[in-house]
Every structure is written in structure tokens, then in C-alpha cells.
Amino acid sequence: MNAPFFKFEYFNSEVSLIIAFIIGIAFGIALEKGGFGRATILSAQFYFTNMRVLKVMFTAIVTAMLGLYFLSVFGFVDLSLVYLTQTNLLPMAVGGLIAGLGFIIGGYCPGTSMVAVATGKLDAMVFVSGMIFGILVFGEMFPGIENFFNSGYMGNVTLPSYFNLSYGLVVFLVVLMAVGAFTAAEWGEKKMAAKSGKEIL
Amino acid sequence: MKIFWAELSLNKKLATIALTLGLIALFAGDPYGGTTIKVNEKDIALSTVGNADKVIVTELADWIIKDKSDFELVDLRSEEKFNEYTIPGSQCIPLPQISSSELQRNQKIVLFSDDDVESSQAWFILKSKKYKGVYILDGGLELWKEKVLFPKAPINGGKEELAEFEKMKEVAKYFGGQAQTDSSVAETKQEIKLPTPTVGTTKTTPPTGKKKKREGC
Numbered sequence: 001m002n003a004p005f006f007k008f009e010y011f012n013s014e015v016s017l018i019i020a021f022i023i024g025i026a027f028g029i030a031l032e033k034g035g036f037g038r039a040t041i042l043s044a045q046f047y048f049t050n051m052r053v054l055k056v057m058f059t060a061i062v063t064a065m066l067g068l069y070f071l072s073v074f075g076f077v078d079l080s081l082v083y084l085t086q087t088n089l090l091p092m093a094v095g096g097l098i099a100g101l102g103f104i105i106g107g108y109c110p111g112t113s114m115v116a117v118a119t120g121k122l123d124a125m126v127f128v129s130g131m132i133f134g135i136l137v138f139g140e141m142f143p144g145i146e147n148f149f150n151s152g153y154m155g156n157v158t159l160p161s162y163f164n165l166s167y168g169l170v171v172f173l174v175v176l177m178a179v180g181a182f183t184a185a186e187w188g189e190k191k192m193a194a195k196s197g198k199e200i201l
Numbered sequence: 202m203k204i205f206w207a208e209l210s211l212n213k214k215l216a217t218i219a220l221t222l223g224l225i226a227l228f229a230g231d232p233y234g235g236t237t238i239k240v241n242e243k244d245i246a247l248s249t250v251g252n253a254d255k256v257i258v259t260e261l262a263d264w265i266i267k268d269k270s271d272f273e274l275v276d277l278r279s280e281e282k283f284n285e286y287t288i289p290g291s292q293c294i295p296l297p298q299i300s301s302s303e304l305q306r307n308q309k310i311v312l313f314s315d316d317d318v319e320s321s322q323a324w325f326i327l328k329s330k331k332y333k334g335v336y337i338l339d340g341g342l343e344l345w346k347e348k349v350l351f352p353k354a355p356i357n358g359g360k361e362e363l364a365e366f367e368k369m370k371e372v373a374k375y376f377g378g379q380a381q382t383d384s385s386v387a388e389t390k391q392e393i394k395l396p397t398p399t400v401g402t403t404k405t406t407p408p409t410g411k412k413k414k415r416e417g418c
Contacts, residue, residue, distance in 0.1 A: 007306070007307055007333065009333075059215075062219050066219065066222045066223070066226070068232075069226055069229075069232055070222070070226075070229070072232035072233075073229050073230060073232050078331070079232050079233055080233055080306055080331070081306050081307060081331075083305075083307065155303055156303070156305075166230075166231065167226075167230075167231050167232055167233070168226040168227045168228060168229055168230065168231075169227060171223055171226035171227075172223040172224060172226055172227045174223075175219050175220055175222070175223030175226075176220075176223065178219070179216050179219065179220060182212070182216065
């Protein structure tokens with residue numbers, strides 16, 4: 001067991017900032033290369049005309065999941081030290097709906113909007129300033145919604161612990177789901193292309 | 202087999218690899234390694250060197266006044282005692298429930314009970330469960346009362362000691378206690394009423410959102 005490195009104090013928090021900076025740059029490059037810096041591609045996902053977002057996300061999820069799972073089975077990673085976000089069911093569902101609306105209307109999610117700002121897209125700059133304004137509004141009204149914000153607390157739940165399944169089974173099911181989603185996405189794109197009569201990127 | 206593999210498109214190859222790994226995962230077991238614990242006794246013994254695993258009561262008082270929020274303060278006594286009086290900002294996790302608590306391994310945890318015994322036990326349980334930053338409030342609640350809530354004036358103290366006492370008086374006031382300037386008052390200490398817990402005491406597990414240092418995206 002020697003990872004996560006930071007939690008095992010292989011480096012201090014100053015060094016961790018430098019590492020975060022490097023990883024952040026790599027992440028930004030990956031997003032831009034994947035075409036995630038363009039609002040048209042991102043919002044096309046919601047009309048099922050271009051399934052790139054789904055494919056990229058699922059690829060990332062499956063790769064990270066298999067990697068983490070096997071590394072921890074082999075004893076290189078202590079999974080219990082990997083940070084889990086707490087679950088507050090209803091507040092998260094409401095927040096997800098709002099974020100989804102913003103995603104369709106604006107064409108970006110928070111991360112991709114930053115990538116688009118970096119490539120000089122005007123709409124992304126407006127999007128980001130709106131986001132910052134929204135954060136300020138949220139901060140101002142937080143005392144009023146604090147109770148709701150903390151409601152539905154479920155702790156650090158994971159699919160295996162919640163459904164009482166073995167970790168291996170969940171890993172397998174997620175892989176199946178991903179491969180299924182890929183096949184469906186490819187098929188759907190062809191259908192959509194035939195319908196609209198034009199080729200899609 | 203080799204020809205079959207070569208004829209697959211890249212996507213199909215990747216899908217095959219993922220499916221294979223997923224199939225293996227079905228039988229590879231639990232990544233958390235179950236609940237059995239291996240204790241590195243040397244590591245645990247070493248972490249007590251130079252009292253590195255202790256927090257001094259006045260230091261803790263300082264943290265609370267400065268509103269430091271990078272640690273979890275855990276009251277190991279029963280809920281009954283917790284409701285009677287506790288250190289502001291602490292949460293109640295009675296010792297028997299410590300191993301099933303929601304405490305995170307990456308948190309800095311300060312344990313206290315009436316004296317040092319229960320916190321030492323909890324300290325060992327958490328340490329053996331690979332919790333990194335576990336600390337004991339040295340002297341427990343008893344010393345907290347003695348040093349922070351009701352500090353005694355130094356007898357024939359020097360200038361420095363008196364200045365220190367002036368500071369402690371303010372600290373005692375902050376926590377609703379009272380400094381003991383007269384030695385006769387100290388005699389009646391038993392009758393002194395403990396301050397009622399009003400300042401931000403959180404009940405058992407659900408941690409308040411604002412106090413926690415958030416991580417993640």
C-alpha cells in the first residue's frame with residue numbers, strides 16, 4: 001500500500017499544488033483534444049445527434065475504475081484513503097437538474113467552459129462570468145437553504161455497499177453497461193445521420 | 202486467435218480488454234481487503250515519540266478561538282455526559298461506536314474523554330485501522346476544566362507567569378468559565394457550575410457542511 005501518495009505524505013501540500021497544476025494542464029489538453037472545448041459538440045449530446053460526450057465519459061470512467069480496482073486488489077492503492085464525496089440525495093438531484101439545464105442552455109459544464117475560455121471562446125467567457133455570479137448568489141442565499149443543502153444525508157455511500165453487492169460484480173456490471181452504451185451510441189448515431197442526411201463528426 | 206485479434210477494430214479491441222478485466226474482477230475479490238487488520242506495532246509505538254500524538258488543552262482552546270476547522274473533535278463519553286457539558290465544536294461518538302463511525306482516514310482527529318484512558322483506547326483502534334492523524338487531548342476533560350475553564354492564579358508567579366494568567370482569564374471567559382484568583386475559591390471548585398453547551402456543539406454523526414474542509418471537484 002503506497003498510494004494515494006499525498007495521503008501517505010510522500011510530498012507536502014506545497015508540492016501537491018505543483019502536481020495539481022501539472023495534472024490540470026494535462027486534463028485541459030485532454031478535454032480540448034477530445035473536442036470538449038466546443039459548445040456545439042457538447043450540446044449535441046442532449047439531442048442524441050453526437051454521442052461523443054457519452055463515449056468519452058464512459059471510457060474515462062471504465063478506465064479509471066478498472067485501474068483503481070486492480071491496483072487496490074494488488075495492494076498498490078489503499079482505496080479507503082481515496083476521498084469520497086458525501087451523498088445528500090435530494091439536494092444533489094435538484095443541483096444536478098439545475099446543472100443539466102445550464103449545460104444544455106449554455107453548452108458547457110464548469111470544467112469545459114474553462115477549456116473554452118483558454119481557447120478564447122467568447123460565449124465561454126460569458127458562461128464563466130455567469131457561473132461566478134451564480135456562485136456569489138448561492139453564497140448570499142446559503143443561510144436560507146442550508147437546511148435543505150444538508151438534508152438527505154447518506155454518508156459516503158458506494159454502489160457495492162448500498163446494494164450489498166461484491167465490488168467485482170459492480171465493476172463487471174459497469175463495464176457491461178459501458179460497452180452496451182457504446183454499441184447503442186454507435187447505432188443511434190448512424191440512425192440519426194441517416195435521418196438528417198448528413199455526416200456527423 | 203491471433204488473426205481474429207488483428208482483424209478487430211481498435212474500439213472492439215478496447216471493449217474486449219475491458220470486458221476481460223471486468224470478468225476477472227468478478228472473481229478478484231474486495232479491493233478494500235475486508236475488515237481484518239494488520240498492525241505494525243513499531244509504527245504505532247514510534248508515533249508516540251515526543252508526545253507527537255498529543256494535543257495540549259491550551260493549544261486546543263487556541264484553535265477553537267481562532268476557528269480552525271481542519272480537525273474533528275471527538276467526545277468519547279456517553280451521550281448523556283456529552284449533553285451535560287462538552288468542549289465547543291465536538292461531536293459525540295461513544296467509544297464502542299468508534300470503529301463504525303463516519304470519521305475519515307484523511308482527517309485530523311482529536312479524541313478526548315474524562316481522562317486519558319478511553320481516548321488512548323480509541324486512539325489505538327483508529328491507529329490500527331490506518332487512520333493517520335489521530336491525537337489525544339492530553340489530560341482529557343479534567344485538565345481542560347482545570348487549565349482552560351477555571352485556571353488558577355500562579356502563586357508567587359513572576360511577571361511572565363502573571364501575563365500568561367491574564368491571557369488565560371480571557372480564554373476562560375470565552376469558554377464560559379472563570380479564572381480562580383483567590384485560593385479560597387479554588388476550594389469550592391466542586392460547586393462551580395459548568396457552562397451550558399451553547400456554542401456550536403454538533404450532535405453525533407451528520408457533520409455540518411460549513412465546518413468540513415471540502416475536497417473533490
